[in-house]
Amino acid sequence: MNYGWFFLIALCDAPEPWQIGFQDAATPMMQGMIDLHHDILFFLVIILIFVLWMLVRTLWHFDSKRNPIPERVVHGTTIEILWTIFPSIILMFIAIPSFALLYSMDEVVDPAITIKAIGHQWYWSYDILLYYSDYNSSDEQSLAFDSYMIPEDELELGQLRLLEVDNRVVVPAQTHLRFLITSADVLHSWAVPSLGVKCDAVPGRLNQASIFIKREGVYYGQCSELCGTNHGFMPIVLEAVALDDYVSWVSNKLE
Template structure:
């Protein structure tokens, strides 16, 4: 085997070991990430904890099963004189054991999963409501009760590169196809209620760092909520095939302090539509395109 191939195999095995090691992940997905990320909301942390609980239970079951198989294969092999027991039919105790144990494990996993699933749809006591509307091919945002609304499209730079047919330079355009002209600005440490719908066809509003994805369906209003804990820039995309420009509907969420959000909201109400003067200092990697 060539040295290059050997290095690739070693790198691949190291990548496969990442979920078991449960390494910390950034808020947004990044290239070669295998394990689930924690995200930056209460719900995303709930999902991560439920995922890790199920993962470690499955790891323990796998270790026990394969350890038993290994012992049986090597200890009772033909070369050591082992003879198969042709009269063996079943063992009642073992059948009870391997029926009861999975049921108990499922109950252990179901109880916290159910409570967290119920919490995902509890939008009560929210401090801000944002209406999200999907269009072909852009997003409309309306801050209900705040007299602020705008449309968010893919930024002109990404569109120019896309139409030119040239390959983007990661150094100068690190967020190619994942940048917008008007990001959604929200405050941190605030329960934000999202009401999500569509104007034409089915879309899906998805920001991985928030920990959920919600379909935008014409004539139907779906609900979700988020309480972002860390200021930063979090990116997502439309996750429902909605037409020829489906891949060009990025989502950018700017999470800022409450004071900064209030100042931005006041500027929007006053007619200042420039989204740039935001004191955002923490940025996270973008999810891989496609």
């Protein structure tokens, strides 16, 4: 029995059946999101345990049989100071990393390649800027193509249902990329979970996202904004390759 398809899927950054956690991070931004999630979850677990302990302790000690005469303490300066200071400290530990991450998400590093992603009902089209262009010049300066979902009856062994496309976006790994995202009709959203990017595609407006893919691989995403009947049938596939392979891909596309 051929298990090649299993290893192909295992190496792809795509959703898995019964998946609970995040996909493997392929960008520093996504790694930062995962780390922030774990940090916040740590504080949430500590708070949950403390609150449960207080509830159990209250139910146990303040029972009419064990304590027939209830306490009449209605004010405590010390406890009020403590439950003001400690939550403030916890919020600071959460806020500072999140502010840094939010700032990094909006910061666009000087890109080596700019790619324009345009949402349509119901497919994506891409325009890869090969060198300086304002997207109004000749086609020789950019590489444009459409990306449609492969129908289920045309899938090959190892390909993922509702996630494969006929034209993948091939990009070089270890390279700063800029995506300009817009729409030709209605609201869409260009989202790839393992890259930590989700950017709205708004008609008449350009949004941008900076991506630095750390490793080679195939990364799957989908439109994440309800855009009509076939909203669930416009996947996104990025393939990160070595720089030499990217140059070869561009050359083949231009021929």
